[in-house]
Amino acid sequence: MTPESPARTTAPTSYRERLTLKWWMWPVALLVVVILGVEITLGFASLPIWVPFAALTPATVAVMIWIGRITIEVSGGELRVDDARLPVEFIADVVALDAEGKKEALGIGAHPLAFVIQRPWIGPAVQVLLNDPDDPTPYWVISTRRPVELATALLEARR
Template structure:
């Protein structure tokens, strides 16, 4: 008898990278470092300034959190939850998303919220042993993330 293999395919993946304006702002460090180090010589100061700017931009992108749906597991940054423990997913954009990130935000929920990203999804956590009551996740494509979570929920509920 063959051993059934679990579904581990990646249904959704997104890096919540910083906005273009934050990257442009971070790039301003290059001329600042160059001007500060000009007494060392203009050429070394220029190379060190460019390296500092590139290093900061690379770090901002590399350390930005990932949102993934692998098989039946939803991962948001460092946290993960089996999709069967999430309730119906709500997609919010615009003013609704802004309200959900503000006064309506559940205090005991898991939040992965990034500025500059308009859309969010909100899913109640139905696990009775988990202290987080809701999952709120920022995403640039909330419809695709919600569909991936629903697909993972359907896969988790079907017997192997």
């Protein structure tokens, strides 16, 4: 890298989103912890009552945080989805999809080599069509709460 060429990481981020869980999923998960803890306590009468809850609660919280860890970012001339990276020069087109469009894109006619980051609790998505002769992946489908903003950011970054 020469002094005149800036590093790709110094470019401003034009889009950033984290695919977190919806707020109501946390109380539901904790309710499941309570139910499972009671069931385990009933099955093992000699087990102290606090042990199942002490094991299940942090495990459940860790899984919930892990499920909501995916970050989408358009920055530095590339699209980053979790640890996957796509230079914007290989993007042919971007289509913002509503919930029905996402369902169709992931349905029976979906390409088996497509790259998919799909979260069922997020309805909309974007479909990123690729133009890379060295890559067999025809497109990416990425869940997003703001499909039009992501599509716009990708098309602007491509210019």
